[in-house]
Amino acid sequence: MTGRLDWVLLAYRLPREPSGPRVTVWRKLRRLGVAQLVDGLVALPADARTREQLEWLADEVVDGGGEATIWVASPGTAAQERVLAAGMSKRVAAEYRTIIADAARAAGAGETERRRTLARLRRQLRRVGSRDYFPPAERAEARDAVERLAAQVIEATG
Amino acid sequence: MKWATRRHCHVDRTACAWLIQRFVDPDPEFRFVDDPDDVPADATAFDMRGVALGHHGDRCSFESFLRTYDLTEPALQDIGRIVHEADIGDDLYDAPEAPGLDVLIRGASMVAADDEQLLALTGPLFDGLLEYFRRSHLHEVET
Numbered sequence: 168m169t170g171r172l173d174w175v176l177l178a179y180r181l182p183r184e185p186s187g188p189r190v191t192v193w194r195k196l197r198r199l200g201v202a203q204l205v206d207g208l209v210a211l212p213a214d215a216r217t218r219e220q221l222e223w224l225a226d227e228v229v230d231g232g233g234e235a236t237i238w239v240a241s242p243g244t245a246a247q248e249r250v251l252a253a254g255m256s257k258r259v260a261a262e263y264r265t266i267i268a269d270a271a272r273a274a275g276a277g278e279t280e281r282r283r284t285l286a287r288l289r290r291q292l293r294r295v296g297s298r299d300y301f302p303p304a305e306r307a308e309a310r311d312a313v314e315r316l317a318a319q320v321i322e323a324t325g
Numbered sequence: 326m327k328w329a330t331r332r333h334c335h336v337d338r339t340a341c342a343w344l345i346q347r348f349v350d351p352d353p354e355f356r357f358v359d360d361p362d363d364v365p366a367d368a369t370a371f372d373m374r375g376v377a378l379g380h381h382g383d384r385c386s387f388e389s390f391l392r393t394y395d396l397t398e399p400a401l402q403d404i405g406r407i408v409h410e411a412d413i414g415d416d417l418y419d420a421p422e423a424p425g426l427d428v429l430i431r432g433a434s435m436v437a438a439d440d441e442q443l444l445a446l447t448g449p450l451f452d453g454l455l456e457y458f459r460r461s462h463l464h465e466v467e468t
Contacts, residue, residue, distance in 0.1 A: 198415060215333060223380040230381070290416075293424065297414060 171241045171248050173213040177221045180207050181233035188231030195224055200259065200298025202251050210251065212300050213239055256301040263305035266291055270312035278323050285320055288313045326350045327368035332357040334440050336430050337412040338372045339447040340387045340404065345371075346448070347455075348401075349394055357440045385412045399465070400458035404451065426450075 181189050199220055201209035211217040218237070225235035242248040266288050273284035292313055299306060328345060330338050334357070345353050356368055364370045371378035372386035378393060379386050387408040391401055410416070410423035411430075430447055437443035 195415075215335075222374050226374050226380065227382070294414075294416070 174210045175213040175218045175221050176210045176238040178208050179228045179235040202255050252301040256303045259299045260303035260305040262295045263309040266309040267312045270316045281320050285316050327354045329356040329364040329368040329370045330372050337386050340408045341371050342444050343448050343451040344390050385409045399462045400455055403458040404454050
């Protein structure tokens with residue numbers, strides 16, 4: 168990676184009880200694929216979309232009785248940024264590996280099961296792709312695996 | 326009426342602006358601002374932090390409009406599900422149209438000179454969606 172990026176940070180604190188808002192916020196953070204810097208501080212590479220998503224979440228934290236602030240910052244050193252990006256990349260790589268494994272398993276299954284798995288994996292690819300800020304090599308492999316499964320389904324249809 | 330939202334509109338804001346014009350205020354005046362502090366005092370802000378017509382809980386701003394203005398038409402609810410998935414993408418709804426709408430509006434924003442021009446391009450898309458879903462509800466018995 169070359170120069171340092173701008174990152175958008177969400178610093179937040181939510182009351183322990185009720186646990187509802189905590190769980191919701193945590194689930195949404197996971198869906199966004201944030202890097203957790205420390206407890207209550209998460210980061211995403213800044214662009215219009217990531218910034219907006221974290222801003223909405225900040226509002227949700229405040230609505231849930233907590234405190235939240237949004238910051239735009241860049242890491243102090245390039246090495247620090249590399250560690251951050253590598254950690255995020257590693258997490259989505261694991262998600263891609265699950266897709267690859269599921270596609271391989273479906274290849275040996277019956278036609279109905281293959282079709283169902285294909286539809287599910289396509290959705291999952293899209294979902295993981297939306298939080299894939301630093302694509303690992305597994306991304307191309309996962310796409311290939313799903314396309315191979317698709318080819319198999321199409322071939323069976325004749 | 327005056328309405329204000331953030332500059333560089335995407336799915337949720339273009340959908341809200343269309344909804345305002347079609348169902349809330351036939352002669353709206355839109356202001357696009359960079360900072361929440363720039364919202365004129367006499368304007369109603371939407372799809373911005375801390376306003377009623379914004380994201381709330383699982384709702385996107387378009388869905389907040391539907392609820393606030395009591396717009397219950399099924400075809401609008403259908404569009405609401407698509408806008409929700411295109412904007413938030415949390416798979417709360419099954420809306421296979423969402424990625425397509427996202428790309429169409431992204432593309433429109435690339436050829437539009439400013440937000441006014443973008444709304445002029447995207448308005449007819451939502452008109453079309455409304456007509457499409459209205460037809461799909463035609464056979465339903467009125468209650």
